[in-house]
Amino acid sequence: MYQQNGYYTKASYFQEPIVKAVHYVVSRPCQESPDRMRVPLTAYPFSWLPPILQAVMIYYPIIAAIGIPANVVTIVILSRGKCGLSRCITRYLVAMAAADLLVIITDVILVRINDYYFPTTFLHMTPVCSFLRTLMRAVTDISVWLTIAFTFDRFVTICCQKLRTKYCTEKTAALVIGTVCLLFCIKNIPWFFIYEPIITIDNVPWGCIAKPEYYTVTAWVTFGWINRCLNPLLPIFLILLLNALTVGYILAASRVRRRLRSSKNDVNHNDPETQNRRKSIILLFAISGNFILLWTTYVVFFLLMRITNQYYHTGYNDPMHIADYTSYMLLLLNCCTNTCIYAVTQTKFRDELKNGLKYPLRIIYKLVQQRKV
Numbered sequence: 001m002y003q004q005n006g007y008y009t010k011a012s013y014f015q016e017p018i019v020k021a022v023h024y025v026v027s028r029p030c031q032e033s034p035d036r037m038r039v040p041l042t043a044y045p046f047s048w049l050p051p052i053l054q055a056v057m058i059y060y061p062i063i064a065a066i067g068i069p070a071n072v073v074t075i076v077i078l079s080r081g082k083c084g085l086s087r088c089i090t091r092y093l094v095a096m097a098a099a100d101l102l103v104i105i106t107d108v109i110l111v112r113i114n115d116y117y118f119p120t121t122f123l124h125m126t127p128v129c130s131f132l133r134t135l136m137r138a139v140t141d142i143s144v145w146l147t148i149a150f151t152f153d154r155f156v157t158i159c160c161q162k163l164r165t166k167y168c169t170e171k172t173a174a175l176v177i178g179t180v181c182l183l184f185c186i187k188n189i190p191w192f193f194i195y196e197p198i199i200t201i202d203n204v205p206w207g208c209i210a211k212p213e214y215y216t217v218t219a220w221v222t223f224g225w226i227n228r229c230l231n232p233l234l235p236i237f238l239i240l241l242l243n244a245l246t247v248g249y250i251l252a253a254s255r256v257r258r259r260l261r262s263s264k265n266d267v268n269h270n271d272p273e274t275q276n277r278r279k280s281i282i283l284l285f286a287i288s289g290n291f292i293l294l295w296t297t298y299v300v301f302f303l304l305m306r307i308t309n310q311y312y313h314t315g316y317n318d319p320m321h322i323a324d325y326t327s328y329m330l331l332l333l334n335c336c337t338n339t340c341i342y343a344v345t346q347t348k349f350r351d352e353l354k355n356g357l358k359y360p361l362r363i364i365y366k367l368v369q370q371r372k373v
Contacts, residue, residue, distance in 0.1 A: 041057055071100050074342065078097065079094055084347075100143055104336075107332060130192050130208055134189065157280070187230075283346065301324060
């Protein structure tokens with residue numbers, strides 16, 4: 001049974017009864033009205049759904065409910081510039097939070113939650129659906145490559161002393177962020193032309209499924225491999241490489257500084273340079289380590305699928321199908337965790353977060369006191 005973007009082929013519709021509850025009714029497409037094309041998952045008892053569908057039905061609304069306010073709060077706090085971070089770092093972190101916010105809005109809400117809960121809205125018209133999936137891929141690429149840009153900036157700051165003064169500036173950060181956004185918006189335009197409608201009713205195309213030539217024509221196959229190399233294979237390699245070089249440089253520099261300080265009988269005093277590097281490294285490794293951890297399942301699934309040539313699923317209990325769903329669930333979790341990382345690793349960010357949470361309570365308290373008076 002073949003699946004693409006949450007939709008099933010006409011043949012698969014008759015192979016599995018549960019599919020009737022969640023996907024297009026295609027037996028009589030010309031006589032069906034748009035509001036009967038698909039049935040939302042909520043129209044059937046929750047216990048009837050396969051376990052993996054039960055999981056995503058609960059998981060994605062939680063991700064949206066947590067991720068949107070978390071990223072908005074992160075953008076507001078970092079934009080205030082009171083977290084003790086340089087303007088260069090702040091630019092990257094704000095851009096990363098904004099990209100994560102867009103991923104949650106497009107991928108989680110407009111695509112996945114909409115598919116499961118509201119399967120007959122105008123968002124499923126083929127042109128709109130194709131645009132949303134193109135936008136979804138673009139913002140995902142931007143989110144990933146902004147993480148690479150941040151990692152490279154920290155590498156230059158720590159390991160390239162001569163280049164640091166020229167590269168690690170607010171102006172350069174803004175230029176890099178703008179370039180990444182522009183390049184990956186252009187790079188993902190071909191996705192809009194990959195999809196075709198699943199069903200046409202009254203000359204209105206509905207649904208999105210990849211055209212057959214996407215899997216056979218050399219140009220499209222090459223485009224697919226380029227996309228997978230640019231996200232996530234190359235990003236993970238670059239993060240591992242840059243972090244390895246950074247660790248090697250820090251260990252070598254730390255040994256030299258310890259020998260110099262020991263020669264001056266100053267081993268019992270704190271080294272400010274070492275402390276600053278430690279804080280920067282903790283933030284860098286927390287963000288990049290979190291990225292690698294949550295993307296690993298997706299990479300393993302992609303490589304396994306390509307190696308085994310298994311592009312078909314036999315049902316919702318197929319291990320490959322479950323791995324597919326699970327990999328995307330973990331991948332999207334990456335858009336919600338950076339706020340927690342900042343809160344754990346940055347003292348001033350925690351203070352700003354606490355002040356922000358206390359602010360509404362203070363207003364309510366003042367209003368209550370004024371009302372009493």
